[in-house]
Amino acid sequence: MSLSPQLRDAAFRWIVDDFDDDSKQELQMVVGSAMAGNDDAVAELSDRMNGSLTFGTAGLRGIVRAGPNGMNRAVVARTTFAVASWLTANGHGGGIVIVGRDARHGSEVFATDVAEVLAALGFDVRAFADPLPTPLVPFAVRQLSAVAGIQITASHNPPADNGYKLYDNSGAQIIAPADREIEAAIRQAPAARNIGRTRGWREIDESVVDDYLSRIGKIHTGESRKLRIALTPMHGVGGEIAVKALRVAGFTDVHVVREQAAPDPEFPTVSFPNPEEPGATDLLLALAGKVGADLAIALDPDADRCAIGIPTGDGWRMLRGDETGALLGDYLLSTLDTSAHPDPLVATTIVSSTMLKSIAAKHGARYAETLTGFKWLVRAGDGLVFAYEEALG
Incomplete structure (x- = not known):
């Protein structure tokens, strides 16, 4: 595979227009290898430069x-x-x-x-x-x-x-x-x-974070609960906030996976930092068993996904997103202040289970389905009180 003049010139223009010396040097090395006839470098340069x-x-x-x-x-x-x-x-x-x-x-x-x-x-x-x-x-x-x-x-x-x-x-x-x-x-x-x-x-x-935690606390009455929780932020940024949020809601017996507690961009203990992936929650479930937890919670690295684990007769099982969504939806509709939300709406996506539809009907709530992604769920309609998707969001 030869380096075309067009690809070479596009790379040179990018280097000239960039202001970051590290990036310029990085791309110059790839261009140099490509110009020397390295086929892998030509393919890599093409991938970097063709498209955005x-x-x-x-x-x-x-x-x-x-x-x-x-x-x-x-x-x-x-x-x-x-x-x-x-x-x-x-x-x-x-x-x-x-x-x-x-x-x-x-x-x-x-x-x-x-x-x-x-x-x-x-x-x-x-x-x-x-x-x-x-x-x-x-x-x-x-x-x-x-x-x-x-x-x-x-x-x-x-x-x-x-x-x-x-x-x-x-x-x-x-x-x-x-x-x-x-x-x-x-x-x-x-x-x-x-x-x-x-x-x-x-x-x-910092008052914005305090307001966020206060809003979370309003979902639950905040009384002390004798529930032991194992938690992992999976080397991400959610650990400290999650512990604070649980405490605001009355859950103070929280055990965090030590090896995954601090943010680490290398995610050294997991092959893929997604709670849905096999093996990603192994350390969490091991800790849950060790401390005798009642519940296990796994966040993804930016803490916009949440997976739940429960004890079974022979160990632990991570709930599917649809199971967690159904449980949360039923709880929220059961405890909803109907005077403040007289015509509530719940929503999920077209690739998620329809269990929420039956739960909504039981509580007299409206139900909607949207395309995949929270950018669609938040636009499900007026009166939205709860939404989830099967990918743990």
């Missing part, structure tokens, strides 16, 4: 690497410039934008790039100081009346990946035509080295 990341079910995701088809500082800067252009075109120029991140490779510098580009374009940027669960970003969007929220995360993807989740002013992830409009704006964005940046942004006050 697109908004999928949950935003942009890709391998952290140089080139338009990877997650890197140049791509983040150009994407953020495009988001700013789209917001301005839709009447939101200069508004508040929330910025958050997980603890993956590159997340801190990517989040800083997002904040600095938006600030230079006149937006009122509020950024979380520390890596925190993804759900805090859409929560902060609504709490602070922001025009958008951006979370740097690849959720439960492999360690080499990172991503870019975008929320609109309702706290929902974007859908068509917004995603295609932003992708078109990315193609028109300036070279990354020509995009301005400034440090003029503010950290989000």
Whole structure:
């Protein structure tokens, strides 16, 4: 396989337009190997340069690497410039934008790039100081009346990946035509080295996290419960917040998997950091058995998925997403304040079980099905009190 002049020139243009020395050097090495006749390098360069990341079910995701088809500082800067252009075109120029991140490779510098580009374009940027669960970003969007929220995360993807989740002013992830409009704006964005940046942004006050925990506490009465819980954040960012949330709800006997408690972008104890994957919850269930837990909880790395394990006669079993969704839906509808929610709606996706439909009928609630992804579930209709999908969301 030979290196075409077009591919070579595209790579050189990207290198010139990039502002990150590490990325420039990385791509230069690949180009050099390709020019020397290395077929693998030619194939890799083609993969990096032909195409670009697109908004999928949950935003942009890709391998952290140089080139338009990877997650890197140049791509983040150009994407953020495009988001700013789209917001301005839709009447939101200069508004508040929330910025958050997980603890993956590159997340801190990517989040800083997002904040600095938006600030230079006149937006009122509020950024979380520390890596925190993804759900805090859409929560902060609504709490602070922001025009958008951006979370740097690849959720439960492999360690080499990172991503870019975008929320609109309702706290929902974007859908068509917004995603295609932003992708078109990315193609028109300036070279990354020509995009301005400034440090003029503010950290989000801790009161937002306190408000989030307080809201969680309202779901449960908060009295002390004699329930022993084993928990793993799976090397992600949800451990501390999850323990605090459980305590607010009255659950104080919580045991965290020590080997997986601290954020670690390498996810060293699991082959794939997704609670659905075989073997991912082995350490959790071992701890649950050791401490005599009544319940086991596994979060994914950005803490927007939750898997539940229960004891059986011969060990432990992780519930399927549909089982957990049905149990939570029945509980919430059973305890719902009908004076505040006289016409409640529950929802799930077309690939999930229909158990929730029967549960809704039993409680006199409305039921809806949507396409896959929470960007659709949150738009299921007015009066939505509960939604889930089988993939543990």
